[in-house]
Amino acid sequence: MIGRAALAAAALLLAAFLISPDSFAPLLEPLTRRGAPAVYTQTSLWSLTVSHLALVAGAIAASAVIAVGLGVLVTRDSGRDFLPLARMVTAVGQTFPPVAVLALAVPVLGFGDWPTLLALFLYGLLPIFENTLAGLTTLPPQVVEAARGMGMTPAQRLWRVELPLALPVILSGVRLSAVIALSTAAIGSTVAAHTLGEVIIAGLLSSNAAFVVQGGAVIATLALLIDAGFRAAESAARSRAGF
Amino acid sequence: MIEIEHLTRRYGPRAVVNDVSLTVQRSEIVALVGTSGSGKTTLLRMINRLVEPSSGRVRIAGTDTATLPPHQLRRRIGYAIQGHGLFPHRSVAQNIATVPRLLGWDRARIDARVDELLDLFQLPPEEFRDRRPQELSGGQQQRVGVARALAARPELLLMDEPFGALDPVIRAQAQQDLRRIQRELGTTLLLVTHDMTEAMFLAHRIAVMDDGRLLQCAPARDILTRPASPLVQALAGEQARPFHLLSLSQVADLAQPGTAEGPPLAPETSLRDALAQCLWSGRDALPVAGGGVVTLAALRQAASGETGRTGAGASVKAGVPSPPASPPAPQ
Amino acid sequence: MSAAPRISRQGLLFALIGLAGLALPLVQLRPNRIVPGEPLSLPASLGWPGWALAVPLAAALLALLPARLPPWAGLALGLTGALLSVLALGWAATALIAPDAPLARVSPAAGFWLLLLAFALAAADALARLAPPVAWRWGLLLGTVLAGAAILSSGVLGDISVMREYQSRHDVFWREAGRHLLLAFGSLGLALATGLPLGVLVHQVPRLRGAVLGALNAVQTVPSLAMFGIMIPLFGWIAATVPGAAAAGVAGIGAFPALVALFLYSLLPVVSNMAVGLASVPPPVAEAAAGLGMTRAQRLWRVELPLALPVVLAAVRIVLVQNIGLTVIAGLIGGGGFGAFVFQGLNQTAMDLVLLGALPTIALALVAGVALGLLTAQAGGAPLERTAPA
Numbered sequence: 001m002i003g004r005a006a007l008a009a010a011a012l013l014l015a016a017f018l019i020s021p022d023s024f025a026p027l028l029e030p031l032t033r034r035g036a037p038a039v040y041t042q043t044s045l046w047s048l049t050v051s052h053l054a055l056v057a058g059a060i061a062a063s064a065v066i067a068v069g070l071g072v073l074v075t076r077d078s079g080r081d082f083l084p085l086a087r088m089v090t091a092v093g094q095t096f097p098p099v100a101v102l103a104l105a106v107p108v109l110g111f112g113d114w115p116t117l118l119a120l121f122l123y124g125l126l127p128i129f130e131n132t133l134a135g136l137t138t139l140p141p142q143v144v145e146a147a148r149g150m151g152m153t154p155a156q157r158l159w160r161v162e163l164p165l166a167l168p169v170i171l172s173g174v175r176l177s178a179v180i181a182l183s184t185a186a187i188g189s190t191v192a193a194h195t196l197g198e199v200i201i202a203g204l205l206s207s208n209a210a211f212v213v214q215g216g217a218v219i220a221t222l223a224l225l226i227d228a229g230f231r232a233a234e235s236a237a238r239s240r241a242g243f
Numbered sequence: 244m245i246e247i248e249h250l251t252r253r254y255g256p257r258a259v260v261n262d263v264s265l266t267v268q269r270s271e272i273v274a275l276v277g278t279s280g281s282g283k284t285t286l287l288r289m290i291n292r293l294v295e296p297s298s299g300r301v302r303i304a305g306t307d308t309a310t311l312p313p314h315q316l317r318r319r320i321g322y323a324i325q326g327h328g329l330f331p332h333r334s335v336a337q338n339i340a341t342v343p344r345l346l347g348w349d350r351a352r353i354d355a356r357v358d359e360l361l362d363l364f365q366l367p368p369e370e371f372r373d374r375r376p377q378e379l380s381g382g383q384q385q386r387v388g389v390a391r392a393l394a395a396r397p398e399l400l401l402m403d404e405p406f407g408a409l410d411p412v413i414r415a416q417a418q419q420d421l422r423r424i425q426r427e428l429g430t431t432l433l434l435v436t437h438d439m440t441e442a443m444f445l446a447h448r449i450a451v452m453d454d455g456r457l458l459q460c461a462p463a464r465d466i467l468t469r470p471a472s473p474l475v476q477a478l479a480g481e482q483a484r485p486f487h488l489l490s491l492s493q494v495a496d497l498a499q500p501g502t503a504e505g506p507p508l509a510p511e512t513s514l515r516d517a518l519a520q521c522l523w524s525g526r527d528a529l530p531v532a533g534g535g536v537v538t539l540a541a542l543r544q545a546a547s548g549e550t551g552r553t554g555a556g557a558s559v560k561a562g563v564p565s566p567p568a569s570p571p572a573p574q
Numbered sequence: 575m576s577a578a579p580r581i582s583r584q585g586l587l588f589a590l591i592g593l594a595g596l597a598l599p600l601v602q603l604r605p606n607r608i609v610p611g612e613p614l615s616l617p618a619s620l621g622w623p624g625w626a627l628a629v630p631l632a633a634a635l636l637a638l639l640p641a642r643l644p645p646w647a648g649l650a651l652g653l654t655g656a657l658l659s660v661l662a663l664g665w666a667a668t669a670l671i672a673p674d675a676p677l678a679r680v681s682p683a684a685g686f687w688l689l690l691l692a693f694a695l696a697a698a699d700a701l702a703r704l705a706p707p708v709a710w711r712w713g714l715l716l717g718t719v720l721a722g723a724a725i726l727s728s729g730v731l732g733d734i735s736v737m738r739e740y741q742s743r744h745d746v747f748w749r750e751a752g753r754h755l756l757l758a759f760g761s762l763g764l765a766l767a768t769g770l771p772l773g774v775l776v777h778q779v780p781r782l783r784g785a786v787l788g789a790l791n792a793v794q795t796v797p798s799l800a801m802f803g804i805m806i807p808l809f810g811w812i813a814a815t816v817p818g819a820a821a822a823g824v825a826g827i828g829a830f831p832a833l834v835a836l837f838l839y840s841l842l843p844v845v846s847n848m849a850v851g852l853a854s855v856p857p858p859v860a861e862a863a864a865g866l867g868m869t870r871a872q873r874l875w876r877v878e879l880p881l882a883l884p885v886v887l888a889a890v891r892i893v894l895v896q897n898i899g900l901t902v903i904a905g906l907i908g909g910g911g912f913g914a915f916v917f918q919g920l921n922q923t924a925m926d927l928v929l930l931g932a933l934p935t936i937a938l939a940l941v942a943g944v945a946l947g948l949l950t951a952q953a954g955g956a957p958l959e960r961t962a963p964a
Binding site for chain 3: 031081082084085087088089091092094096097098103104106107179190191197200201203204213215217219220223224227
């Protein structure tokens with residue numbers, strides 16, 4: 001879709017903007033009115049980007065561990081009773097709007113980073129869980145049978161055969177969760193989370209389109225890069241898994 | 244080698260395998276045949292406990308299999324299935340090394356064993372070691388599958404329709420390779436197949452199953468000439484019976500003194516092929532290399548199952564063609 | 575094989591969640607809408623009638639335990655238990671609100687949510703096992719919606735804090751509800767009107783495929799906050815500078831910018847599923863249609879579009895569920911909808927107001943998701959993977 005060159009250019013541009021935002025001021029100035037500042041300076045964009053990414057990475061890492069763990073549990077013989085329920089809860093859970101999940105986390109955790117982290121974590125679980133199930137339940141049956149017939153223990157089958165073969169599908173679930181979380185984290189700034197959403201909200205409050213654009217552009221570029229990174233990892237895993 | 248005693252597997256009220264007893268000698272090949280749903284695959288899978296028996300007992304080399312943890316039991320038994328089940332994320336060498344690695348062999352020993360097996364299956368190691376299974380042809384994948392099953396030098400090899408996914412030409416080649424390798428290694432082999440011709444070609448004895456029961460277990464010739472029941476007769480293929488019988492013997496067995504026109508047949512040519520040549524060339528007798536002839540009359544008699552009354556041939560070997568009728572005595 | 579266990583493990587899980595719910599406080603009593611309150615259990619809030627309610631609830635939970643419980647019984651227990659929990663909440667609130675303290679608020683606490691979760695999970699598990707025919711599922715959906723409407727309009731829950739919020743602004747509530755639906759469905763309608771033809775075009779002119787889908791994919795990466803935010807100055811500028819634009823309804827304030835933002839997010843699923851649906855028509859079918867002498871237009875209308883319908887419906891489901899959720903953001907830029915309550919509530923740290931916005935949004939998204947899932951199932955397809963911005 002988007003070539004490597006375009007991605008590399010986007011990455012460079014993003015790095016340049018984060019290192020020296022002021023040099024981009026002339027570009028953004030036409031978007032401001034009445035001499036308003038063109039570049040957000042209240043907090044360094046660099047630190048906002050880092051904490052934005054840290055929130056997303058922390059939440060999605062936790063989602064991935066829990067969701068893959070649950071996916072493994074309900075596909076073992078001992079957990080199979082829970083499989084139909086798990087599928088239904090996942091399907092229904094995905095219709096919960098991320099913003100509503102965020103809003104509901106506030107009464108429990110108050111304002112700040114924590115409700116955002118919780119919402120990102122909860123919402124991130126579903127795509128990863130769904131894909132883990134899909135990956136582990138559609139393995140080629142002869143391969144699983146052969147692994148059993150050759151005397152692998154259940155743990156050996158899981159680690160040496162099932163998870164490596166399901167990895168590409170699991171990774172695409174993580175990618176989906178990460179990209180959604182990147183965007184939802186911005187909304188977290190409405191409940192005082194320390195993210196790039198702060199820039200956008202500052203723009204909304206002061207009617208400064210330049211802020212909205214720079215906050216949005218940084219997040220969108222991050223999303224593109226993370227999406228491309230995961231896709232590359234997926235295709236590497238896919239060719240390693242021999243598909 | 245394997246003693247199966249009163250083995251039964253029930254699913255609910257239905258017995259998929261019903262009170263089957265069977266003994267397999269060391270280095271013997273036994274083929275399990277029967278219609279689909281006859282319980283032959285379930286019987287095979289109970290031997291390495293992929294299916295747990297409802298009742299009965301299996302002993303391998305004197306050890307009751309129920310006393311071993313299933314995964315340790317399976318590491319001692321080779322297992323090859325239809326569609327090979329090779330791990331797509333592992334190279335050919337890694338696939339073959341699976342069980343030796345599970346058993347904790349050291350690296351050098353594993354590498355040597357992998358190369359040895361690749362040579363045995365006529366897959367040059369330098370060329371095939373690092374390939375992925377999906378880069379191989381169907382026949383090559385199947386050979387790697389069998390090599391993997393044999394990697395840890397199991398005394399017993401279980402095969403479930405191992406050649407089911409191959410086309411006829413490759414299939415015939417694979418059967419010949421298997422017979423050659425089995426004779427070299429002396430592995431005991433239990434094979435599930437629905438193809439009676441394959442069973443006749445490979446097996447010392449054929450076990451015929453229907454509806455969970457073992458109807459008869461005997462050498463191919465006995466299955467054809469002395470079926471235990473009409474059902475066995477039907478399963479053995481009534482129309483093809485003369486041809487099956489002919490395929491069990493070689494022209495050397497039937498040769499009688501005399502001379503005939505034409506190029507001589509190799510002594511190990513099957514009677515079935517000899518008959519085909521007679522019919523196609525319109526001759527009554529064919530010369531056999533090394534002296535003697537095989538006549539159409541003798542072939543006709545052999546095809547009727549009455550080999551006992553023909554002269555030289557039948558007395559030489561009443562059994563199966565190249566695999567000996569009785570396996571070598573346990574060493 | 576070991577003998578079947580007498581206790582189902584799912585049942586055990588549901589019962590444990592539910593019993594924890596019974597043990598924890600059912601409600602919170604607060605002197606007014608923004609101060610912290612005092613947690614109260616079911617018996618503590620209702621006195622002896624509370625015990626009379628707790629016993630059947632516990633009994634229903636224990637009845638979920640047997641492994642041989644038929645699914646329909648599990649479904650009945652789950653639905654009854656959920657209903658009973660909601661009624662208990664309403665009665666507890668009524669009992670706690672003293673007539674002389676009109677500002678006091680009673681809101682559901684952890685115990686209530688756990689009870690509801692336990693029974694909802696039990697019902698969902700039973701439903702997953704029953705796998706009833708589509709007509710039954712429609713009936714169940716309709717019944718649940720009607721029962722919910724009946725409970726809400728009966729006034730049983732009238733003393734719950736969220737309902738208090740509703741009562742004090744019910745005119746605004748219905749206006750914002752209308753606005754929310756208008757935005758979600760309006761953007762869907764616009765996306766279908768433009769996206770379906772675009773999908774057909776992309777299918778028939780493969781050269782366009784990469785460019786169109788690539789651009790729409792890039793749109794999806796723009797965070798919703800920024801997408802909604804940028805529409806205000808953009809359309810403000812257009813309305814001010816393009817002659818006739820303002821007269822045509824283009825404006826930088828109100829619902830218009832939100833509608834456009836939602837429309838942009840909706841395009842990718844519609845266009846790509848239309849193209850995928852058309853591409854998935856088996857070639858022999860398409861060839862047979864051509865061989866029968868159908869014109870290109872006839873083939874499209876009579877053969878290809880009907881066969882692509884399930885995939886298109888899957889896109890409609892994705893878009894509708896996604897838009898119902900995203901419309902909340904419109905509340906932040908003055909576009910209205912339930913989001914207005916959510917962000918107002920967050921600003922005032924009035925969580926009841928947040929709930930007044932969030933709960934109907936969730937309910938709408940759930941009903942829309944289930945209903946369109948059923949439609950898709952009727953059209954003979956399974957829902958596809960979702961692609962969602964947040």
